[in-house]
Amino acid sequence: MLCATSSFTVPFRLLTVLVCRASTAPALDMSRFPNGRPDNILGSPRRPLPTSHFAVAGAADVDDQAPTYSTDSASEEDHAAASRRAGARAKDPSRRPVNPKDGKVRVPWVEYDIVQGWPAVEAIFKTFSLQCDCASLISRNGKSSSCSVTYRMECAYSNRLGCKWQCRIVIYFDQEAAAKQYLRKHPSKHTSGPFQADSPALDRTVYCRQSMFPVKQELRGIVHANHVCFVATAFVHSNHTAYNHSGAHPMFESFCNLHAYALNFKRFEIQQWLEDRKIDVFHEGTDENGTIVRTNQMGVVVDRCKRFAERFRAAAENDTGVNNGYEGKLLSLC
Numbered sequence: 001m002l003c004a005t006s007s008f009t010v011p012f013r014l015l016t017v018l019v020c021r022a023s024t025a026p027a028l029d030m031s032r033f034p035n036g037r038p039d040n041i042l043g044s045p046r047r048p049l050p051t052s053h054f055a056v057a058g059a060a061d062v063d064d065q066a067p068t069y070s071t072d073s074a075s076e077e078d079h080a081a082a083s084r085r086a087g088a089r090a091k092d093p094s095r096r097p098v099n100p101k102d103g104k105v106r107v108p109w110v111e112y113d114i115v116q117g118w119p120a121v122e123a124i125f126k127t128f129s130l131q132c133d134c135a136s137l138i139s140r141n142g143k144s145s146s147c148s149v150t151y152r153m154e155c156a157y158s159n160r161l162g163c164k165w166q167c168r169i170v171i172y173f174d175q176e177a178a179a180k181q182y183l184r185k186h187p188s189k190h191t192s193g194p195f196q197a198d199s200p201a202l203d204r205t206v207y208c209r210q211s212m213f214p215v216k217q218e219l220r221g222i223v224h225a226n227h228v229c230f231v232a233t234a235f236v237h238s239n240h241t242a243y244n245h246s247g248a249h250p251m252f253e254s255f256c257n258l259h260a261y262a263l264n265f266k267r268f269e270i271q272q273w274l275e276d277r278k279i280d281v282f283h284e285g286t287d288e289n290g291t292i293v294r295t296n297q298m299g300v301v302v303d304r305c306k307r308f309a310e311r312f313r314a315a316a317e318n319d320t321g322v323n324n325g326y327e328g329k330l331l332s333l334c
Contacts, residue, residue, distance in 0.1 A: 109168060109232040114185045116202065118224040121169055124231055125153065128167060131237050132156045133254035137167070142214025148172045149214050157250050161242045164235040171227050173207040178228035203227055243280040248308035249301060251277060256312060263313040270305045271298065 115121060125137055135156030142151045149171045155163040172178045179202045203226045205211075215223050240251060252273070256262045265273065274281065281298045 107166075107234045109234050112167075112231045112233050114182050115229050115231060116182060117226055118221045118229065121224075121229050121231060122221070125167075128153075128233075129156070131165075132163070132240065133251055134258050135250070135254040139217045144209055144213055146209075147174070149212055151214065151220070155237060156254070157240055160244060160247075160250050161239045163237055163239050165237045166234050168232045168234070170230040170232070171212070171224060172230070173209075173212055175202075175228060176204040176206060178230075179204055182228045201226055241277060241279050243283060243297075244301075245283075248305040249274070249279055251279065252305045253308060256309060260316070263309045263316070265306075265309060267302050267306055270302050270309075274298070274301065274305075 137153040140152040153167040
């Protein structure tokens with residue numbers, strides 16, 4: 001019984017001593033903390049807390065009142081809405097990814113090939129042009145960085161129809177390392193030991209911004225005749241059959257440049273050609289109430305294509321050696 005009694009009385013005595021000491025301790029003087037924070041002891045906070053997590057009553061200054069936590073769930077609702085928006089952006093396949101560091105659009109480049117010399121690059125351009133009806137690719141201005149020169153080409157329909165396909169050609173200043181990568185990708189073109197750039201046609205010079213810089217399209221075949229070029233593409237061809245707001249449809253123009261007999265098409269033949277290619281001839285607009293209205297513009301598109309053919313034929317007839325009639329059709333079939 002004595003042991004049992006002592007086991008219960010000892011904790012009670014300890015608790016009594018702690019309570020007595022706490023009651024005799026001096027009270028904390030809160031007059032030194034006007035803003036509810038011991039700034040003179042802990043120092044002022046370097047990064048202020050976000051105001052969205054606090055509810056401040058009235059129009060007084062935030063520094064004059066002690067911040068009190070909000071009892072509503074406004075911050076939680078904002079966080080949930082931001083999460084839903086982020087999920088929607090991630091699920092949208094048409095949205096281009098953005099680099100979080102600099103905010104720029106991150107283009108998904110895929111390496112196509114590593115070639116030697118600009119003539120080999122132009123041969124690749126001819127292969128790419130087959131996907132846009134043999135129309136010439138649109139050349140953009142070149143750019144120079146700390147380690148390379150970059151040229152960019154776009155689809156022939158990028159300006160008028162909004163095709164996102166593009167091509168990039170990168171020429172590094174360190175051509176010795178680039179030649180090793182080229183020989184590693186094409187082992188059959190080795191001239192001596194493995195992965196050795198000993199071919200006299202390969203340029204093994206290490207350039208800089210002063211010795212290598214972007215040039216115009218007419219001079220690229222001369223300046224980059226022996227340089228190793230890295231070719232990459234991004235996105236796929238799209239919107240080639242989209243509605244064109246002004247002028248003849250670009251696909252019909254490319255077809256006329258490739259087949260001269262199409263310049264003699266009558267209106268019903270042009271309409272049949274547009275239907276066979278499934279060209280979009282519906283114009284989308286809005287009425288007075290803001291409702292989207294689609295209007296069939298087949299007659300307008302046919303008239304634009306016909307006027308283009310007439311002007312092109314009149315200009316072609318002035319040149320010698322151009323057959324756009326029956327002889328041109330036979331030559332194209334042969």
